[in-house]
Amino acid sequence: MTREKRQLSNLPLVAGALFMAVLAVTLFIECRRKDDIHTFAFETMGTQASGTVYVWDRTQDRLPGDLVHATYDSIETALSSWRETSEVGRLNAAPADTTIAVSRGLSECLRVSEGFNRLSGGAFDPTAEPLMRLWGFYRREGRLPTQAQIDAARALMGRYEHDPFRRTVRKLAAGTRFDLGGIAKGYAVDRAVANLIALGISSAMIDLGGNLFCLGVPEGRKAWRVGIRDPMDRDQLFATVGLVNKAVATSGSYERFVEIGGRRYGHIMNPATGRPAEGLLSATVVARTAMEADGLSTTLFVLGPDAAAALLRDHYRNVEAVLVLPGTGNAEARVLATPGLRGNLELRAEYRGLYSLEFLDF
Ligand code: ADP
């Protein structure tokens, strides 16, 4: 009896100790979890950058976020067309008929841009700078150009020679100027991913202004679930898609625009007309590299729905795309997706019935 009593009186103590032990173990697991996930966010290249990195070798003295930040900053220093001192800035100021040696990065961006340019009949053009300037995008103050001004700016486009082997550029007109804004962020993301892999990281998702790369899978899951921004309400995601070792980028005029006479003009130029591209609300591309996703999403946006679908069908069977158009009938927007996204792309519950979803047939 006494013994039993003693045991009983010990019970709260035992239970307490057990509780503390469980708590300690749980906290330890929690701490480990938190430590193994590294997140970061900062501003660069005129936009927001963020990332999530799972499980990395902590014996490395460099934080993954710092490495990504340094990668982006060095690319901005080289490729920004807003900075007169950047490599692109100096190329833009250079006279005609002079051969200029360019960096590997700039040459690579031009080479890939030229591929998009060729296949899209000129819709993607790395020399859209004079048009961007004319419409007031560098002053961030729109102005409506005259047709003569548009014609003069268009006449300067594409007038250069690039040798990707020697890595040289020769402008054929002094006024020909480069703007790599349609591809540089994708290039930067690919560089950052390569640097993360070199650090031993195999699971991460990084985002640079809507240019994402999903490396590996998040711990314990099958894929990264990525949201696609609603072009009519940029704070909302209208659909999601599961991605593993894939890049995704979205182009939309809602991202940056100037207002002229109460009308909004988007920052993606249609070289064929010399005016901001119209037709699509947004174009999203899923591809192997962030550079391809970035360049191609801009290209599709310029082309508009029909030519975009034809380009995907004829030349880019290996990429997936989601095009958003103004709606017809009851639908507020029409979503067209490549057939490879069947069973993966999902409209979020709030959008079902509001946006129509169709898969392209090819
Ligand atoms: P974001 O900059 O919002 O990510 P995009 O990747 O679609 O959007 O790129 C748009 C940028 O590309 C513009 O701000 C400009 O710098 C550049 N650009 C504009 N028109 C064209 C074009 N027709 N071809 C290639 N680049 C373009």
Ligand code: MG
């Ligand atoms: Mg782009």
